[in-house]
Amino acid sequence: MSNPSSSWVAQFNPGDRVEISPRDVGFRGSWYAGTVVRREAKNTNRYVVEYDQLYADESGEKLLQETLDSIQLRLPPPEKKKVQFKFEDEVEAFYSDGWWEGAIIAEHSGGKFAVFLRGFEEQIVFEEKDLRLPVQWVKGKWEPRFEQVQREKENSNFSKEVMKFTQGMQVEVLTDEDGLKGAWFAATIIEPSGEDKYLIEYKTLRNDDDTEFLREVIRACNIRPCPPEIIVVDGFKVWDAVDAYYNEGLWVGVIAKVLINSNYEVNFIEYDEKTTFNQADLRPHQDWLNGKWVVP
Structure with missing residues (x-):
């Protein structure tokens, strides 16, 4: 060139x-x-x-x-360095034969990460090998993005900021349980439980014998504060990203069809499933990124 x-x-x-x-x-x-x-x-x-x-x-x-x-x-970006990805990182994910912009919204076991892809308005789990940090193509050369420079400075100082939660705080929790992956559940912080972990109590999930609400120790990266309420005045439109209350949790979906009486057909793309919801069971989707709630 x-x-x-x-x-x-x-x-x-x-x-x-x-x-x-x-x-x-x-x-x-x-x-x-x-x-x-x-x-x-x-x-x-x-x-x-x-x-x-x-x-x-x-x-x-x-x-x-x-x-x-x-x-x-x-030009193809420089060969990616070994990176320890973390919650809220801006990334590019290899999906459908191309690299797509997104953000890590949760860390899973086995070196996997849940990424919200903005182009698809959906959440997908990727292996580390299929992720890279974005760099900027500026005036014919590659330059690291500002947040990447900041990240490298943080890594050089061996520092890593994780949001701290307090006892009694109302939060939402991402679980790795089979059949529930990708869903967020309302919970309460009970107490810290080791480094960057918390004992939480779910508000809707109960223990096996149904005698009390389920308690679990969850990593801080899979906990987020409750989002601010967004009032929907004129209803949702096709392709709007939403959170749907389903099976006791909140699932990310996209409005596929507007029906009568404030009902909507919602497509859960990751599961290739469509379900009908009333507007009362939907809320506008928001992403918790860099310590802020962002509407995609």
Whole structure:
């Protein structure tokens, strides 16, 4: 690749390995591996590129080629360093043959992480090998994002901030129990229980003999404060991200269809399941990121 021009438009050569950002609806925020085929003769800022893993038709015999602006291309980022991912990290996750922007919303056992993918408006569990920290393509070169620089400073000082919870605090808890993964449950903090862990009591889940509410020790990274209430005046729209009260917990879904009498069909994409809810059992989805509630 040659040096960027004075207007900072990146220049590529045939055969350059690149990452490609499609502008089609449903692909924004993603990057796919590909190769530069040639530069357009009439517009030197446009290139014909060929994807590595996207195909021109359903037969899968011919790789897709597109003509795109140079701003939709970038060199592959530097080989990723070994990273200890943590709750609230901004990441790129390899999903559906491309890299997608998201944020870690929970840590699971076995080196797995629950990531909220903004492009899909859903939560998916990934292995560490399928995640990378995002870097910025600025004026023809790679630069670490501000939060990554801050993270490296924190790591060099062996520090790691974890939100502290107090006895009696009302919270929501993410569980690893089979059949309940991905759901958040209302709970109360009973007391600290070791480093960055808390004994909590669920408000809706009961013990096996149904004599009292279930208590468990939960890692702090799987606990969050209760979100602020958002009043929905005009109802939800198709594609709105919501939390649905279902099976005693809150599950992330997307409005698939607006029905009559304030009812909605909600698609739980991770489970490929659709269920009908009344508006009273739905709330706008919010993400707990960097110590703040964020509406995606």
